Amino acid sequence: MITLVLAAIGSFCLLAIAGAAAGRAAVGRYGVYGGCAVLSLLSFGVGLSAIGNPAETLHLPLGIPWIGMHLRLDALSGFFLMLLGLGAAGASLFAIGYGAHEEAPQRVLPFYPLFLAGMHLVLIAADAFTFQFAWEAMSLASWALVLSQHRDPANAHAGFVYLIMAVFSGLAMLLGFVVMAGAQGGFTFEAMRAAHLPPVLAALVFVFALIGAGSKAGLVPLHVWLPLAHPAAPSHVSALMSGVMTKVALYGFIRVVFDLLGGVPWWAATLVLVLGGVTAVVGVLQALLARDIKQLLAFSTVENIGIIFVGLGLALAFRANGFATGAALAFTAALFHALNHTLFKSLLFFGAGAVLNATGTRDMEQLGGLIKRMPVVSAAMLAGCMAISALPPMNGFASEWLTFQAVLLRPELPQWGLKLMIPADGALLALAAALAAACFVRLFGVAFLGRPRSVMAAEAVEADRWTLAAMLGFAGLSLLTGLFPGVVIDLLGPVSQAVLGTRMPVQMTDPWLTTIPVEASRGSYNALLLFAFVALSGGLAAVVVKRLGHGGLRRAPAWDCGFPDPTPMTQYTGASFGQPIKRVYDGLGYVAHDRVDMPAPGDTRSARLISERSDLIWDYLYAPLGVAVGRIATILNVLQFLTIRRYLGFVFAALVVLLLALALWQ
Amino acid sequence: MMADLAIQLVQMTLVLTLAPLLTGLVRKVKARLQRRIGPPLLQPYRDLRRLLGKEVVLAENASWLFSTAPYAIFACTWVAAALVPTFATGLMFSWSGDLIVIAALLGTARFIQALAGMDIGTAFGGIGASREVMIASLAEPAMIMIVFSVALIAGSTQLSVVAEHMLTAHVGLRVSLALALVALLIVALAENARIPADNPATHLELTMVHEAMVLEYSGRHLAMIELGVALKLLLYMSMIACIFFPPGLAGSHAAMPALVLGAAAWLAKLAVAGVALATFEMSIAKMRVFRLPNFVGGALMLGLLGVLLLFVSRGM
Numbered sequence: 001m002i003t004l005v006l007a008a009i010g011s012f013c014l015l016a017i018a019g020a021a022a023g024r025a026a027v028g029r030y031g032v033y034g035g036c037a038v039l040s041l042l043s044f045g046v047g048l049s050a051i052g053n054p055a056e057t058l059h060l061p062l063g064i065p066w067i068g069m070h071l072r073l074d075a076l077s078g079f080f081l082m083l084l085g086l087g088a089a090g091a092s093l094f095a096i097g098y099g100a101h102e103e104a105p106q107r108v109l110p111f112y113p114l115f116l117a118g119m120h121l122v123l124i125a126a127d128a129f130t131f132q133f134a135w136e137a138m139s140l141a142s143w144a145l146v147l148s149q150h151r152d153p154a155n156a157h158a159g160f161v162y163l164i165m166a167v168f169s170g171l172a173m174l175l176g177f178v179v180m181a182g183a184q185g186g187f188t189f190e191a192m193r194a195a196h197l198p199p200v201l202a203a204l205v206f207v208f209a210l211i212g213a214g215s216k217a218g219l220v221p222l223h224v225w226l227p228l229a230h231p232a233a234p235s236h237v238s239a240l241m242s243g244v245m246t247k248v249a250l251y252g253f254i255r256v257v258f259d260l261l262g263g264v265p266w267w268a269a270t271l272v273l274v275l276g277g278v279t280a281v282v283g284v285l286q287a288l289l290a291r292d293i294k295q296l297l298a299f300s301t302v303e304n305i306g307i308i309f310v311g312l313g314l315a316l317a318f319r320a321n322g323f324a325t326g327a328a329l330a331f332t333a334a335l336f337h338a339l340n341h342t343l344f345k346s347l348l349f350f351g352a353g354a355v356l357n358a359t360g361t362r363d364m365e366q367l368g369g370l371i372k373r374m375p376v377v378s379a380a381m382l383a384g385c386m387a388i389s390a391l392p393p394m395n396g397f398a399s400e401w402l403t404f405q406a407v408l409l410r411p412e413l414p415q416w417g418l419k420l421m422i423p424a425d426g427a428l429l430a431l432a433a434a435l436a437a438a439c440f441v442r443l444f445g446v447a448f449l450g451r452p453r454s455v456m457a458a459e460a461v462e463a464d465r466w467t468l469a470a471m472l473g474f475a476g477l478s479l480l481t482g483l484f485p486g487v488v489i490d491l492l493g494p495v496s497q498a499v500l501g502t503r504m505p506v507q508m509t510d511p512w513l514t515t516i517p518v519e520a521s522r523g524s525y526n527a528l529l530l531f532a533f534v535a536l537s538g539g540l541a542a543v544v545v546k547r548l549g550h551g552g553l554r555r556a557p558a559w560d561c562g563f564p565d566p567t568p569m570t571q572y573t574g575a576s577f578g579q580p581i582k583r584v585y586d587g588l589g590y591v592a593h594d595r596v597d598m599p600a601p602g603d604t605r606s607a608r609l610i611s612e613r614s615d616l617i618w619d620y621l622y623a624p625l626g627v628a629v630g631r632i633a634t635i636l637n638v639l640q641f642l643t644i645r646r647y648l649g650f651v652f653a654a655l656v657v658l659l660l661a662l663a664l665w666q
Numbered sequence: 667m668m669a670d671l672a673i674q675l676v677q678m679t680l681v682l683t684l685a686p687l688l689t690g691l692v693r694k695v696k697a698r699l700q701r702r703i704g705p706p707l708l709q710p711y712r713d714l715r716r717l718l719g720k721e722v723v724l725a726e727n728a729s730w731l732f733s734t735a736p737y738a739i740f741a742c743t744w745v746a747a748a749l750v751p752t753f754a755t756g757l758m759f760s761w762s763g764d765l766i767v768i769a770a771l772l773g774t775a776r777f778i779q780a781l782a783g784m785d786i787g788t789a790f791g792g793i794g795a796s797r798e799v800m801i802a803s804l805a806e807p808a809m810i811m812i813v814f815s816v817a818l819i820a821g822s823t824q825l826s827v828v829a830e831h832m833l834t835a836h837v838g839l840r841v842s843l844a845l846a847l848v849a850l851l852i853v854a855l856a857e858n859a860r861i862p863a864d865n866p867a868t869h870l871e872l873t874m875v876h877e878a879m880v881l882e883y884s885g886r887h888l889a890m891i892e893l894g895v896a897l898k899l900l901l902y903m904s905m906i907a908c909i910f911f912p913p914g915l916a917g918s919h920a921a922m923p924a925l926v927l928g929a930a931a932w933l934a935k936l937a938v939a940g941v942a943l944a945t946f947e948m949s950i951a952k953m954r955v956f957r958l959p960n961f962v963g964g965a966l967m968l969g970l971l972g973v974l975l976l977f978v979s980r981g982m
Contacts, residue, residue: 368787370730382731391774404766404810408817411977423973426806426814428967430807437773437806438799441780445795451727514761523823526762530745530771533759538741545886549718552885558725560788561884572792574786580800584959599827 002073004046005081005124008039012117015039019109029099032109036116037092043120044085050078051494057126064129070188072126074499076259079335079491081123086477087244087342088116090470094350095236095373097466101357108234115141115240117323119248127188128177133250135173139166139216142245145237146229158228165225167251169215176208176256177245192260202261206268209256210275216249218302219309220279220379220589221617226302227286231294231362235353238294240300242301243346247338250308257316258331265322270417272313277421277428279306282589282617284435288442289578289590289613292362295350296443297345300388303432304341306401308334310425312407315500317418324502326409329517332400332492332504339488340395340481344387347474351381353464354471355447359456361477364443364574369452378448380471385440387478390433393531395482398515400433401525402485405517442577451568483528485515575611582613590615667758669919674748674758681747681904681927685896686710688903688940695944710896714889722885725786735782736883736890742775742864743894747901749910753756753928755826755833764823765813768905769806772857772898776802779891783879797955801863801875803858804962808849815846816909818976826918832933833912841982845972847910852965854902859895860943862953862961866895873952884956903939904932911935 016036022028050056055074062069073081095112099105110309118138125131143166147159179201180192216223226246228239255263283302290296312332318326354377355370356362371378387394407426413419452458462468481488486507493503510516514526558564582592590613597608690707697704724733727776746768751757763771780798783791817823819840820831831837856863859876868874874881880891908915914931953961975982 062725212718222793243787369727371721371785372727386774386777389773389777390770392763392770395769399767401770404814405823408814408823411818412980419977420974423814423970423977426973427807427970430810431803431966434773434803434806436778438803441777441795441799443782445781445784445792449729449731449781449785450792512762520761521824523764523766523817523820524761525764525767529759529762529954530767532749533745533762534738534741534771536741537744538737541740541744541890542737545718545890549886549889550721552721554721554723555726556723558727558786558788559723559884560786561790565789568787570789571787572796577792578798580796580955581803583956584800584803584963 001046001052001053002058002071002124003647005043005073005120006058006071006479008046009117009120011035011039012113012120014454015108015113016117019113022109023106026100026108029102029105030096032113033095033099037089037096040085040088040092040116042085044082044089046073047078047080047082047085050081051075051491051661052399055498058490063133063170064187067127067129067187069130070126070190071125071130072189075495076251076254080247080496081120083247083342084244085340086117086120087240087247087346088386090346090350090474091236091239091243091284093473094239094353094467094470095234097464098234098236098353098357100464101472102234104148106419108145108237111141111144111148112237115145115237119245121400122248123251126190127601128181128192129187132170132174132177132250136170138245138248139170142229142233142237142241148234148237149232152232154228155232158225158232162225162229165215165222169212169222172208172212172215173252176205176212178206179208180256180260185312189255189260193262197261199265202264203268205261209253210272213249213253213256213273216252217246217309218279218305219275220282220302220306221272221621223279223283223302223305224618224622227290227295227298230298230301231292235349235356236293238298238353239346239349242298242349243342246301246305247342250305250312250417254312254499257519258606262321266317266415266418269313269316269320270415270421272309272316273418273421276306276309276313277425278434279303279309279427281306281435284432284439285581285585286590286615288435288439288581289592291364291574292343293355293364293443293447294349294362296364297348297352298440299346300436300439301341302348303436304337304345304388307400307429307432308337308341310334311403311406311431313339313425314403314422317413317422318406318410319500321413323410324500325518326406327497327500328502328504329409330400330406330498331448331500333399335404335492335495336402336485336488337396337399340387340399340440340478343474343478343481344384344394347380347384347471347478350467350471351377351384351475354467355460358460358463359454361456363452364447367447367452367457368450368568368571369457370387370448370460373452373457373463376468377471380468383446383475383478384445386446387482389437389440393479393482393527393534394476395485398482398485398525398527400429402517403429403491405523408523409518422556431472437582442574446572446577450571453568453571453573483531485525485527486510489515582647589617670756670758673754673756673925677752677754678744678748679756681752681897681900682744682893684936685893685900686714688900688936689896691937691940692899692944692947695941696948698796699944699948710892713894717892718886718890719882720885723883723964724884724885727786728882729785732782732785732882733887735778736887736894737951738778739775740890740894740897741898742771743901746771746843747897747904749825750901750904751826751829751915752904753926753932754916754918754920755829756872756920757826758917760824765817765825765828766810766823768825769809769813773802775808775894779879786880786882790874790881792876794881797875798879801856801958804959804966805853807854808962808966808969809857811966811973812846812850812853815842815969815972815976816981818973819843825905829908829912829915830917832909833915833917840973841849842972843910845968845975847906848905849965849969850910852962852968854906856965858899858902861960862948862950863958865952875955900936903936907935907939914916917942
């Protein structure tokens with residue numbers, strides 16, 4: 001099977017060359033995206049079959065001579081490969097239609113397959129060099145895609161920030177691997193797994209992995225690049241970056257921390273729990289205030305990454321205390337949410353792309369009333385909004401419910417940090433879920449409901465069939481995984497077994513396909529039955545009420561308390577919708593100021609409401625850092641203009657210092 | 667099995683038929699406290715019949731979501747109400763959803779309601795939806811914290827198991843339960859759009875929250891929404907009763923006399939709760955919108971405190 005993945009990676013590289021050759025021709029779009037869709041479906045199948053089968057390894061004489069290239073396909077890689085295949089197949093299908101509107105396809109077509117190839121290679125790499133190579137390839141290809149519309153200054157800035165953070169993330173991962181490899185240079189994952197690091201070094205590796213994978217995934221405070229870069233890319237790439245690349249980053253974290261390190265002490269779990277909870281709330285609050293639809297979705301990705309990290313933190317906490325059942329439940333919940341997020345976030349980005357194509361804008365204040373112009377896109381978006389808001393019967397609720405069950409599982413852990421942090425995370429998750437619902441009521445209500453706020457929105461047309469196919473497919477999958485959570489939980493069983501040594505009980509044998517995480521008396525959930533009840537009673541009510549009552553229906557102008565407003569400008573906007581929440585949560589990651597600029601009496605200019613919002617993390621962490629780097633660069637600037645003699649002198653001095661250090665070390 | 671099914675069906679019918687009566691009771695008591703005679707107890711039924719007899723006047727630009735929403739809201743609320751033990755715990759389908767699911771079903775109803783409020787594109791609908799989600803953003807996590815407190819004590823999130831635990835075991839007086847009760851009362855007031863969070867009888871548009879969202883509804887659509895509102899009030903009262911005041915509740919596999927006793931006890935509890943709600947509403951003024959976060963946020967903090975206490979010590 002692993003050779004199939006290798007073949008897929010090779011074919012992606014060939015497609016990249018073909019894409020470069022095709023240039024602006026339409027055939028390139030069909031060929032590249034169609035090919036990518038087929039190959040992604042192949043890797044979906046390979047991943048699915050790899051979950052249940054024993055691990056496969058392969059050793060190729062490539063890369064660093066004395067190490068070679070080690071590849072391995074086990075249950076964990078299999079699950080993420082499946083997820084990658086699914087997300088990439090959907091994105092490629094969507095791109096066949098979406099790409100027709102691309103201004104410069106020649107800037108996208110070569111890098112898109114390379115991006116996919118990089119992500120594939122990360123998942124099957126089994127030595128540090130291959131992993132690092134693939135990790136950087138993934139970063140670089142996606143960076144090129146972010147810059148595909150490089151003339152927009154905002155995109156150039158996004159690309160710059162992304163490149164810095166990607167380099168930083170790669171460096172942190174590299175340092176983690178170096179520490180794990182040790183002086184003997186055991187760069188294969190096999191050797192790292194076998195080596196038992198002293199606690200200090202293990203802690204160091206954990207921190208490096210958290211920083212490296214966390215910044216790639218979008219963990220606060222390392223998330224700043226994500227809401228800039230994800231919206232800047234073309235929509236199918238945004239879907240891949242948000243829906244899939246963040247999951248590949250999670251894979252990196254799980255591989256290093258759960259598998260290679262084999263568990264971490266409780267303080268590390270507490271750290272993950274703190275960061276996860278904060279990430280969830282900060283992310284969703286920023287999403288609630290965002291005006292650009294794609295930026296909103298990117299911030300919401302930050303939130304979901306937080307939720308997944310909370311699940312992983314719980315798993316680490318339970319594992320550190322030898323509580324296997326809880327660890328399996330929390331780990332399964334986290335991976336379930338990762339799959340769900342891939343499904344609904346890709347769907348939402350497809351919808352944002354369809355809206356962008358139809359109206360030419362990502363600004364929700366310019367939209368409105370799209371539910372009538374784009375009915376199918378709107379229906380699929382509604383499903384996505386409900387799923388991401390964790391509403392039953394969609395899949396987002398199923399994974400959130402499992403996480404809550406994990407929180408409630410074992411209150412009597414011995415460590416105080418965990419005793420306080422686990423319930424606090426429960427509260428933060430609940431807060432994030434409620435705020436997410438508010439956020440997506442705002443998105444859907446402002447962009448798709450109401451009256452159109454611009455000519456573009458009023459004249460929008462329904463998306464093409466490729467887009468609709470991709471969207472409806474993912475909406476259907478979101479509903480199905482929500483209705484049958486047991487299927488996913490059972491699918492994750494072998495993954496949890498391979499990583500943790502335990503798994504959740506088999507769900508599909510339960511009566512009525514009920515989800516029972518631990519035992520029936522502790523709590524159970526049957527989405528299928530509830531959905532049937534709601535649909536049945538709603539339908540019944542509609543029929544009965546229409547029969548019994550008047551039954552008539554008349555169209556008339558809106559009532560609006562007797563003051564029907566003729567202009568759509570009087571509708572609630574996204575900004576006014578978010579204002580109460582902005583005011584209530586002021587200080588949580590941002591500071592907002594609204595002030596009225598009132599002209600002096602006699603002055604005829606109009607009054608203005610000035611709304612300002614500053615991002616605390618950017619202002620207090622990144623801005624000072626940028627200033628400091630700038631200062632140091634100015635000081636070191638003199639080094640740029642020295643004679644060759646001086647430079648040689650520096651090289652010699654560096655050599656002496658290193659040799660001295662080596663001598664002292666020995 | 668058959669008995670459980672019978673109890674389930676009886677309960678679903680009972681909550682549906684009694685919900686307007688409870689609303690009528692609250693209105694009547696409020697009126698009497700204001701020294702008015704007030705509308706008759708059965709007025710809500712008449713209102714529903716009147717609404718059903720009228721045609722729907724639908725705004726010209728309303729979409730399919732607007733006319734589907736009332737049924738979806740009603741169905742979500744009714745299914746949630748069907749999962750709460752009212753007079754007996756032996757519900758046939760109680761295992762299909764726990765307390766978290768009940769809270770989430772009500773969340774789904776609110777999500778659809780808020781969207782329907784924004785569908786016509788009027789300023790009032792937007793005001794209502796925006797304030798509703800602001801209040802819900804605090805009330806929902808508060809509810810989850812209450813669920814956590816109760817679940818940690820009873821060892822289950824399943825409401826029927828919780829009720830039986832509260833009924834049989836020696837739970838005793840606990841700080842965390844007291845905190846959860848206060849929090850739940852606040853959440854119930856906020857979620858049901860009662861004073862001080864919202865005024866169900868308001869006619870001043872700028873103070874409305876829930877009423878602003880349903881401003882454009884008429885005829886049978888409005889009837890479904892009104893029925894849903896009444897059901898939600900009954901649901902919350904039954905939930906408070908079955909968790910915190912379970913005496914009288916018939917256990918699973920209870921015999922007929924116990925069931926009748928359970929029903930009588932439930933009706934008595936509802937009557938007491940209705941009078942208490944009316945009295946409370948009469949003795950307090952509605953809050954400004956931006957004071958509400960303190961009120962509902964207080965519930966969240968109390969709930970969180972209760973859960974923290976339980977994580978620190980099981981005996982609290």
